[in-house]
Amino acid sequence: MTFPVVGMVGGGQLARMTHEAGIPLGLKFKLLSDTPQDSAAQVVSEVVIGDYRDLDTLRAFAQGCDVITFDHEHVPIEHLRALEADGIPVRPGPDALVHAQDKGVMRAKLTEIGAPCPRHRIVSDPADAAAFAEEVGGFPVILKTVRGGYDGKGVWVVRSEADAADPFRAGVPVLAEEKVDFVRELAANIVRSPHGQAVAYPVVESIQVDGVCDTVIAPAPDLAEELAGEAQQLALRIAAELDVVGHLAVELFETRDGRILVNELAMRPHNSGHWTMDGAITSQFANHVRAVLDLPLGDPRPRAPWTVMCNVLGGDYPDMYQAYLHCMARDPQLKIHMYGKDVKPGRKVGHVNTYGDDLADVRERARHAADYLRGTITE
Amino acid sequence: MTFPVVGMVGGGQLARMTHEAGIPLGLKFKLLSDTPQDSAAQVVSEVVIGDYRDLDTLRAFAQGCDVITFDHEHVPIEHLRALEADGIPVRPGPDALVHAQDKGVMRAKLTEIGAPCPRHRIVSDPADAAAFAEEVGGFPVILKTVRGGYDGKGVWVVRSEADAADPFRAGVPVLAEEKVDFVRELAANIVRSPHGQAVAYPVVESIQVDGVCDTVIAPAPDLAEELAGEAQQLALRIAAELDVVGHLAVELFETRDGRILVNELAMRPHNSGHWTMDGAITSQFANHVRAVLDLPLGDPRPRAPWTVMCNVLGGDYPDMYQAYLHCMARDPQLKIHMYGKDVKPGRKVGHVNTYGDDLADVRERARHAADYLRGTITE
Structure with missing residues (x-):
């Protein structure tokens, strides 16, 4: 069979979950990872260990890949241009990625296209x-x-x-x-393909603790339908104007006076989209892969009225596996996603998803599991 | 972290999909595969190439595994006893597996425990x-x-x-x-853990063509509630009596006079359970892994009123990837699961799942995709 080889630069959890989503499509997945212990390197068959900042390493890695995509946005833009010059499709491409690498370039471009910014x-x-x-x-x-x-x-x-x-x-x-006077943070996540097809996920609420994403609620509760539509349209427009290919997360402030302002852009699968793994018909990872291969995109609609994601941060208690016993017995519907990372205090080592009809219940279940895995509660 | 190492003997698609289900749990997965080209060997990080019929190979593979489980039922029973004697948990164990290896032993045991057989x-x-x-x-x-x-x-x-x-x-x-006068074939799939917890999936209808599973409908349409309950109870009882650990598929005949009779047993994830990957809260693969690790089992209930699985068999047209364009564009909700196998006429190379509220529609979508991927229809 003539199945394509997807080259993934970066061995973090986003690469790990993209690999997971690519398996059912029969894709060949090749990973460029810093170390063999990286999250994705643990579960991928074909791993090249090397430094993505080195052009020769990237060039050698790209040999035999049909397309290159990314776990992070840190590959030097000039290296991406060199790969493109070699004839390797790079998705998202350097002209898009520069806006996720450089907040100055991003703000200038968003202002130019009239996207609302602080x-x-x-x-x-x-x-x-x-x-x-x-x-x-x-x-x-x-x-x-x-x-x-x-x-x-x-x-x-x-x-x-x-x-x-x-x-x-x-x-x-x-x-x-x-400093924006915001009532909460939202994220408008979309996926766009090279031929211009795009799908928009429901706008979610993202709750940060100490600057780190803690909880995502899909869809954002009590969000005015008009504002939700505006946020989705904005994300689609940014993706089209910047020629983004793959998953684009537009992190937003919802202001006290009822506006949305763009906070950050991420051009890869994003923490605010992890809920889609269990909560949407097609996950962000599956759609990211489909987009970079220019395959038709999958349905982004939710499968349940409410889905809640809570990140699992490392705590003082290193043995999270032991905590599975309690969490799985307490909630047989719980979805655990661990990244194979060593526990360090405050480090994102996994996330949990819950879904259902009753938001309070769904949220309590996710919160409880994340806290129990971290070790901040013991019952 | 002290995450366990699951040793999987056999590199077929069941191992591939079990690996996929194990990634979110942060498990370490080690594969014993006949060749590096086998379905699972393509996507697993730690692969040992070797012959499962050779005890020395099995013993070396089992070093460092916390538990051994299987993609197929062909490992010689005496080898499994030797591994157990070495102190390696083998799940399902040889005393259970012998009933899936030998149809004579299976019939004798089922008769002894009063399970209805032809x-x-x-x-x-x-x-x-x-x-x-x-x-x-x-x-x-x-x-x-x-x-x-x-x-x-x-x-x-x-x-x-x-x-x-x-x-x-x-x-x-x-x-x-x-030769049983049956109106259709059913399958009662359950998962059982070493400490005796068990979950029962909805009883499904399994439609065979030329002796090969073609379509599975979950739940079995128009199945009398009493008969469905009887089938689930029967599967649970067989699992308990035979001390099965992991997934057990009980293939059944529904007779014209309203009885069920056991046709075959399979002690591993099974084709009649592939629908659970997209149609159940917890897939058969996730629950099989949880069972062999003696973790609490996940909720087996369906997520949609109807889920249909159709196997994708090899046809004359080897390039199934090209067919993705049409299939994905036609049905954005379609779930494709390909096994990375070369196309040979009649060979199972993948399956598709569809789900929804309207059985006729769900079934038509799965049928169309499977036929289009095989190349027997072109529009």
Whole structure:
């Protein structure tokens, strides 16, 4: 059979779950991973160990791949252009990915296409950050290094000019943004294929704790239908304008005055879409793979009225397997997704999904399982 | 983390799909496969290539496995006893598996525990087969070699004594069974754990074509509730009496006079349970893995009113991937499961699942996709 070879750069849990979703399609999956212990490297047959920052490594890896896609957004753009020049399809391509790599480029482009953003500009030093604060009504403001941040890293809430020194130490440009008065965070997730087909998942509510995604509720409770539609349209438009291929997560603020503003973009399967593994007809991972292969996309609709995802963070108790006994016995419908990672306090090592008709019940079940696995509750 | 290592003997599609189901649980999966091209060997990280009929190979493979389970029932029973003597848990164990390996042993045991079976006895030669036919009301009767058959192989419908020579040529005992006047075939699938917990899936209808499973409908349409309950109770009782651990498929005849009779037993995930991958809260593969690890079992209930599975057999057209375009575009809810096997006419190379509220529609969608993938229809 002439089944294609999907080359996945990066061995994290997103690669692991993409592999899982690719197995039923009969795809051949090839992984470029930093170490053999990485989450995906544990479960994939064909693994190349190497550094994605090295072009020769990437070129050798890409040999025999029909398409290259990503577990993360950190591959240097110039390397991606070199692969494209070699004739390897790279999806999403460098012209799209640059917007997920560089928050300055992202804000400029979103502003250009009229996508609603917090007020923002690049600032040159703490005094300039103070000037920006003045422009948007005063401190606090948000400072972000334009590259290299994730899960709250590379982001500072700054309350004074004296407070604003840290972000500039990294030596990369610093983006200042107004601190948005939001009531909650949402995510509009879509998948788009090279030929332009796109599907939109229900807009979800994403609850962060200490800058890390904690809980996702699908669909977002009590979200006005009009605002949900607006968020989906916005994500579809961003994907089309930026020529995104694959999964695009548009993280949004819902403001107190009823608007949505774009917070971040992620051009890969995303934590806010993990609920789809058990809660949607087609998971984000299955649709991401279908998109990068330019296959028709699968139905994104939910299978249950409510699905809740809770991340499982590492705690002090390293033996999560032992906790399966209680969690599985307590809730035979619970869906556990572990990533094969060593437990370190605060590290995302897995997630759980629950679904059903009663949101309070669904949410309690997910919360309980995540807490029990982490070891913060013992019954 | 102290996650266990599951050793899977056999590299076919059942092993492939069990691996897929084990990934979310964070298990370590180790495969003993005949060749690196086998269905499961293509997608598993840790593969040992070797012959399961060789005890030294099995012993070396079992090193470092916390439990051994199976893709098929062909591992010699004495080897399994040797592994057990080495202290390796073997699930299902040899005392159970012998009933799935040897149809003579199976019939004797089922008769002993009062499970309803077609009339049967071991016959010694064609003349004895003719004598058996006389006892059950005349030809035709069914002759089966007690070992080595599957998918219709090793089974003969015999219409005369002259017709009865073939089964005896293999040199293994031959079991004669009455040809049951059945209206359809059913399967009662259950999963049982070492500590005795068990779950029963809805009883399904299984439609065979040329002795090979073609379509499975879950639940079996118009099956009397009482008969469905009786079938589930029967499967649970057989599992308990035979001390089965893991998935047990009890293939049944529904007779014209409203009884059920046991046709075959399979002690592993089974084709009649493939619908559970998309149609049940917990798939047969996930529950098989949970059972062999003695974890609490997952909810076996269906997620949709109807789920239909159709096997995809090899046809004359080898490029099934190209057929994805049409199938996925026509039915965005279609679930394709391909096994990575080369296409050979009549070979099971995958299956499709569909689900929904309207059985006629669900069935038409699965039928269409399977036929299109095989190449017997072109639109």
